Amino acid sequence: MAFSWSIFLSLLAACGALMVLERRGLPTTLSLTFKGDIKRESRWLAQYGQAVCTVVAALLVVQLDPAGWNRAVPVLVATFGATLVTTAIKKSVSRVRPGRENAGKFLGPSLKHGNFKESFPSSHSACAVALSAALAAFYPAAAGTFWVLAIGCAVLRYLLDAHWPSDVLGGIAVGYGVAHLALFVLGAR
Numbered sequence: 001m002a003f004s005w006s007i008f009l010s011l012l013a014a015c016g017a018l019m020v021l022e023r024r025g026l027p028t029t030l031s032l033t034f035k036g037d038i039k040r041e042s043r044w045l046a047q048y049g050q051a052v053c054t055v056v057a058a059l060l061v062v063q064l065d066p067a068g069w070n071r072a073v074p075v076l077v078a079t080f081g082a083t084l085v086t087t088a089i090k091k092s093v094s095r096v097r098p099g100r101e102n103a104g105k106f107l108g109p110s111l112k113h114g115n116f117k118e119s120f121p122s123s124h125s126a127c128a129v130a131l132s133a134a135l136a137a138f139y140p141a142a143a144g145t146f147w148v149l150a151i152g153c154a155v156l157r158y159l160l161d162a163h164w165p166s167d168v169l170g171g172i173a174v175g176y177g178v179a180h181l182a183l184f185v186l187g188a189r
Contacts, residue, residue: 001136001143003180011173015121018166022104028165029098046160048153049128049175054079057131061138071188075134078182082130082175086123089174095120098161122163122171128153129175130182137183150175 022028047053058072065071094107097119107117132150136143154172157163163171182188 001133001140003176003184008173008177011169011176015166015169015173018164018169022164022166029103029161042156042160045149045152046124046156048149049079049124049126049131051080054127054131057135061135065138067138071138074183074186074188075131075138077186078130078134078179079127081182082126082178083123085174085178086121086126086171089121089170090118090123093120094118095164095167098164104164119163120167120170121174122154122157122167124157125150125154125163125168125171126175126178129172130179131175133176133179134183134188137179137188 018028054076058076061072061075062068091111092109094110094114094117096102096105096107096117097115098104100116106120110117128150132143132146136146139146154168157171158165158168
């Protein structure tokens with residue numbers, strides 16, 4: 001799937017609109033409790049696009065695809081690039097996560113680590129989308145599966161009260177943009 005400015009700009013616009021609504025008091029937190037198999041399965045799905053998952057995906061690409069490293073490298077660059085971009089934004093704005101004191105507030109730049117204030121944008125969502133975008137570019141027959149995994153991961157970030165809806169959409173936009181940039185720069189298109 002080629003990069004689409006309309007998708008990217010729509011994600012950013014929806015993120016901005018949700019952020020305004022959240023700041024005006026729109027109730028967005030759910031406080032759901034998952035138990036048993038649902039809890040265990042959701043934890044697995046919520047890790048899609050994270051470091052171990054991404055490395056395993058890249059190793060599978062190397063082992064199963066004749067193009068091997070020519071495809072694995074862009075997958076790794078896209079996904080870890082999304083991590084770097086989201087981390088830089090998180091450190092720049094320091095948004096407080098839902099359910100915490102000062103929830104939703106932007107505390108400004110800080111290099112000091114503090115998970116409670118690293119909500120925007122969702123890195124999990126960004127990495128899941130970056131991984132899926134890169135894999136879908138190389139393996140279009142499996143694109144539906146990749147996108148279900150990415151969107152499932154992103155939705156779980158909201159359902160588990162780890163992020164505001166705008167954080168999730170912001171992460172999706174970052175992941176989508178970074179993946180397509182990495183594919184373009186590395187000539188993987």
